[in-house]
Amino acid sequence: MTLTAHRKLQLYGALLLLPAALLLGLFAYLPTISTVIQSLFLPGFRGAPPEFVGLDNYRYLFEDPKFWLVARNNLIYALGTIPTSMALSLAMALLVNRQLPGRGLVRMAYFTPTILPMIAAANIWMFFYAPQIGLFNKLLGAFGLGGMNWLGDPGVALYSIIVMSVWKEAGFFMLFYLAALQAIPPELKEAADLEGTSRWRFFWRVTFPLLMPTTLFVLINALINAVRVVDHLFILTKGGPNNATNLLLYYVYENAFAFFDRTTAATITVVILLVLAVVATLKFTLLDRRTHYQ
Amino acid sequence: MNTLAATLPRRLLPALSLDTLAAWLLAIVWIFPLLYAVWAAFHPPAFMVRFELLAPLTLENFKTAWGQAPFARYYLNTFGLVTGVVAAQFVVCTLAAFAFARFPVPGKNALFLLVLIQLFVFPEVLIVENYRIASDLGLIDTIAGMGLPYVASAFGIFLLRQTFKTIPRELEDAARIEGCSWLGVLWKVYVPLAKPTYLAYALVSISHHWNNFLWPLVVTNSVASRPLTVGLGVFSAPETGVNWATVSAATLLSIAPLLVAFLLFQRQFVQSFLRAGIR
Numbered sequence: 001m002t003l004t005a006h007r008k009l010q011l012y013g014a015l016l017l018l019p020a021a022l023l024l025g026l027f028a029y030l031p032t033i034s035t036v037i038q039s040l041f042l043p044g045f046r047g048a049p050p051e052f053v054g055l056d057n058y059r060y061l062f063e064d065p066k067f068w069l070v071a072r073n074n075l076i077y078a079l080g081t082i083p084t085s086m087a088l089s090l091a092m093a094l095l096v097n098r099q100l101p102g103r104g105l106v107r108m109a110y111f112t113p114t115i116l117p118m119i120a121a122a123n124i125w126m127f128f129y130a131p132q133i134g135l136f137n138k139l140l141g142a143f144g145l146g147g148m149n150w151l152g153d154p155g156v157a158l159y160s161i162i163v164m165s166v167w168k169e170a171g172f173f174m175l176f177y178l179a180a181l182q183a184i185p186p187e188l189k190e191a192a193d194l195e196g197t198s199r200w201r202f203f204w205r206v207t208f209p210l211l212m213p214t215t216l217f218v219l220i221n222a223l224i225n226a227v228r229v230v231d232h233l234f235i236l237t238k239g240g241p242n243n244a245t246n247l248l249l250y251y252v253y254e255n256a257f258a259f260f261d262r263t264t265a266a267t268i269t270v271v272i273l274l275v276l277a278v279v280a281t282l283k284f285t286l287l288d289r290r291t292h293y294q
Numbered sequence: 295m296n297t298l299a300a301t302l303p304r305r306l307l308p309a310l311s312l313d314t315l316a317a318w319l320l321a322i323v324w325i326f327p328l329l330y331a332v333w334a335a336f337h338p339p340a341f342m343v344r345f346e347l348l349a350p351l352t353l354e355n356f357k358t359a360w361g362q363a364p365f366a367r368y369y370l371n372t373f374g375l376v377t378g379v380v381a382a383q384f385v386v387c388t389l390a391a392f393a394f395a396r397f398p399v400p401g402k403n404a405l406f407l408l409v410l411i412q413l414f415v416f417p418e419v420l421i422v423e424n425y426r427i428a429s430d431l432g433l434i435d436t437i438a439g440m441g442l443p444y445v446a447s448a449f450g451i452f453l454l455r456q457t458f459k460t461i462p463r464e465l466e467d468a469a470r471i472e473g474c475s476w477l478g479v480l481w482k483v484y485v486p487l488a489k490p491t492y493l494a495y496a497l498v499s500i501s502h503h504w505n506n507f508l509w510p511l512v513v514t515n516s517v518a519s520r521p522l523t524v525g526l527g528v529f530s531a532p533e534t535g536v537n538w539a540t541v542s543a544a545t546l547l548s549i550a551p552l553l554v555a556f557l558l559f560q561r562q563f564v565q566s567f568l569r570a571g572i573r
Contacts (some may be wrong), residue, residue: 006398012476013397017405020390023446028412031423038423095317102318108560109321112328115556115563116549117505119523123530123545124331127538133342135330167324172567179568228416231507234527249419249508256422257512265422272419280414 032273038266057267067268070246073158077247078226080162081169086218088170090211093177094203107178111171118168118231125164126235151237154244161245164232169225173218180214181207220283227275248272334542342538355543359529362540364517365547368525371437375510375521376503379441380496383450387495390446391454392480396466406455409448417443418508425512439513440521444503450495453570457491458484494566501563504552522548 039057041050061067096107113121128135129150137147150160184207192202230250233239239246239254246254248268256265334342335356341349359365393399394406417424424443425434433439461484469479485492507523514520520528526548530541556563 009398010400013393013399013402016389016393016397017399019386020409020446020451023386023442024409024412024448026427027417027424027443027446028415028420029408031420031427032415034426035420035423092320095313095320098313100314100317106317106321108557109325111564112325112553112556115501115552116328117507117523117526119505119507119527120545120549121327123526123541124327126530127330127334127342127542128327133538167327171324175564175567224414228419231523234507234511235530253421253508253512256425262422269419269422273415276414276419280411 035266035269035273038263039270041263043263057263061264061267061271066243067251069243070248070251071271073243073245074226074247076158077162077165078223080159081165081226082219082222084162085166085170085173086215086222088166089173089218090177090215092170092174093181094207096174097178097181110174113168113170114172116168118229119235121164121168122232122235125160125167125232129160129236151245152241154241157237157241157245161232161236164236165229168232169222173222176214176218177211180211184210216286220279223279223282224276227272227279248275331542331545334539335546337539339537339539355539356547358540359544359547363525363529363544365522365525365544367517368520368522368548369551371519372504372521372523374437375440376500378437379444379503380499382441382445383447383495383499384492386445387447387450387454388480388485390451391458392484394451394455395458409451412446412448413452418506421509421512424509428513434513435515435519436513437519440510440519441503443509447499449570450499453491453495454488457488461487491569493562494569497559497563497566498570501552501556 040052040054042053042057044050092110096103096110100106126134131137131147131149131152134147134150136150140147148156151157188206189202192206197205227249230247230253233245233247233250237245239250249272252265252268252272255261255268333345336351336353337349338352338354390409394402394409399405428434428439428442431439433442465483465487466479469483474482505523506521507527510521511524511527514524517525526544529544
C-alpha cells in the first residue's frame with residue numbers, strides 16, 4: 001500500500017518534470033550532442049551521406065590562422081573587460097556605499113547602462129566612435145589634435161569595443177559588490193577606526209577579503225559574458241576591420257549564416273562549449289564551496 | 295539596503311570631499327552617453343555636435359524613425375515575445391521546481407545537475423543546431439521560435455526550487471488533509487508564498503528578453519516576427535545610411551518602455567537582480 005503510494009508520487013514528480021525535460025532535451029542537450037557529432041563529420045556532396053573524419057575538422061581549425069586571430073581577440077577582450085569592469089564596479093560600490101549627496105542619482109547613473117540592450121548601447125557609442133562626425137574626434141579636433149579611426153584602425157578597434165563593454169557591464173557588477181558591502185558589520189570599521197587603521201589598509205586587510213565570494217561570483221559572470229555577448233559587433237564593426245574585432249561566437253555566426261559552413265561553425269562551437277565547461281567547473285568547485293560560509 | 299541607510303546617523307552633508315567629487319564625476323561620465331542620445335534625438339541633426347543651450351527642440355526625428363521602419367509592429371512582437379516567454383517560463387519552471395523540491399523522483403540529484411548545465415550552455419551559443427531544430431519544427435520566423443528555447447530555464451527552475459524548499463511542509467500537509475490535489479497544493483500554497491521570487495524572476499526575464507538579440511536575429515527574417523532589438527539593428531546598420539538623429543530617436547524608442555519601467559520601479563529591479571544573482 002505505501003509502496004504504491006510512493007510509486008504514485010514518483011510518477012507524479014516525473015510528470016511534473018516532463019515539460020521542462022522535453023524542452024531542455026530539444027533546445028539544450030540535443031543541439032549540444034549534434035553539434036559535437038557534426039564537428040566530427042564532413043558534409044557529403046550531392047546527397048552523399050556525411051563522412052566521418054574524426055578530429056580532422058579540429059586540425060583544420062587549429063591550422064587556420066584566422067581562428068587563432070579570433071581566439072586571441074577573444075582573450076584580449078576578456079583580459080581587457082573583466083579586470084577593468086570588476087575594479088570599476090568595486091570602486092563604484094565603495095563610492096556609493098558612503099554618505100554622499102545625491103547618492104540615489106549617482107547609483108542610478110552607474111546602473112542604467114545595464115538595463116539597455118547591447119544593440120542600443122552600440123548605437124549610442126557609434127556616435128562617439130564615428131570617424132568624421134563622431135564626438136570623440138570632434139573633441140580631439142577642438143584641442144587641435146588629429147582624430148583617431150576608433151573602429152577602423154585594426155590596432156585600436158578591439159580596445160574601443162572593450163571600453164564600450166566595460167561601460168555596459170560595470171554597473172551590473174556594482175550591485176553585487178554594494179549588497180556585499182552592506183552586509184559587512186559596521187563594528188569592523190568602528191574597531192579599525194579606534195585603532196587608527198588607514199582606509200587603504202582597512203580595505204585590503206578587511207573589506208577585500210570579505211568580498212572574496214562576491215568577487216568570484218562576479219568573475220564567473222564576467223567570464224561568461226566575455227564569451228556570450230557579441231551583439232555590439234553587429235553594429236560597431238561586424239568583426240572587422242580585417243577580423244581585428246572578431247570574437248568566437250560572432251565567428252560561429254559568420255561561419256554558419258554568412259559562409260554557410262556549418263561544419264566549421266559546429267567545430268568552433270565545441271571550442272566555446274569547452275571554455276564554458278571550464279567556467280562551469282570553476283563555479284561549481286570554487287564558488288559554491290566558498291559561498292556556504294557567507 | 296535602505297534600512298541601513300536609514301539607521302546611519304544623520305549628519306550634515308559632508309563637505310565636498312574628494313570621494314564625493316570622484317563619485318559625481320564618474321556618474322556624469324557614465325550617464326553621459328545616454329544623455330547624449332537624448333540630446334541627439336530631440337534636436338535637429340545640425341546640432342548633433344553643437345551643444346547650444348537654446349538649440350530648438352523637435353520631435354521630427356521620432357516622426358522620421360517611426361515612418362521609416364515598422365516600429366509599431368516591432369513593439370507588438372517584442373511585447374508578445376516577452377509576455378509569452380515569461381508566462382511559459384512560469385508554468386514550466388514552476389512544475390519542474392515543484393518536482394525537484396518535493397517529489398521522490400528517482401535520480402533527482404543527477405537530473406538537477408543536468409538541468410544546471412543549461413546555466414552555461416545557452417541557446418545563443420548553440421545557434422547552429424538550434425536553428426536547424428527550429429527549422430525542422432517549422433518555427434523559423436515565429437515568435438514561438440524566438441522564445442521556446444528559453445522556456446525551460448535552468449535559472450528559473452533553480453530559483454523556484456530554492457524558494458519552494460523553504461516553505462514548511464506542515465502547510466502542505468494541512469492542505470492535503472483538507473483534500474487538496476497536488477496541483478491544488480501547488481496553486482494554493484506554494485505559488486502564493488513564492489510571489490516575491492516570481493516577481494524577481496519576471497523582472498530579470500523581462501529585461502533579458504526585451505534586450506535579447508543574437509538568437510532572435512538568427513531565427514527571424516521578416517517584419518512579421520522581428521523584435522525591437524533586431525528591428526533596431528536592421529534599421530541602424532551603417533550601410534543603410536539613415537541619419538544619426540533618426541537613429542538616436544529610434545534607439546530611444548526601443549529602449550523607452552524598459553527604461554521608464556526601470557526608473558519607476560528602480561528598487562524592485564535592483565532587488566530582483568540581486569535576488570537572482572546571489573544564489
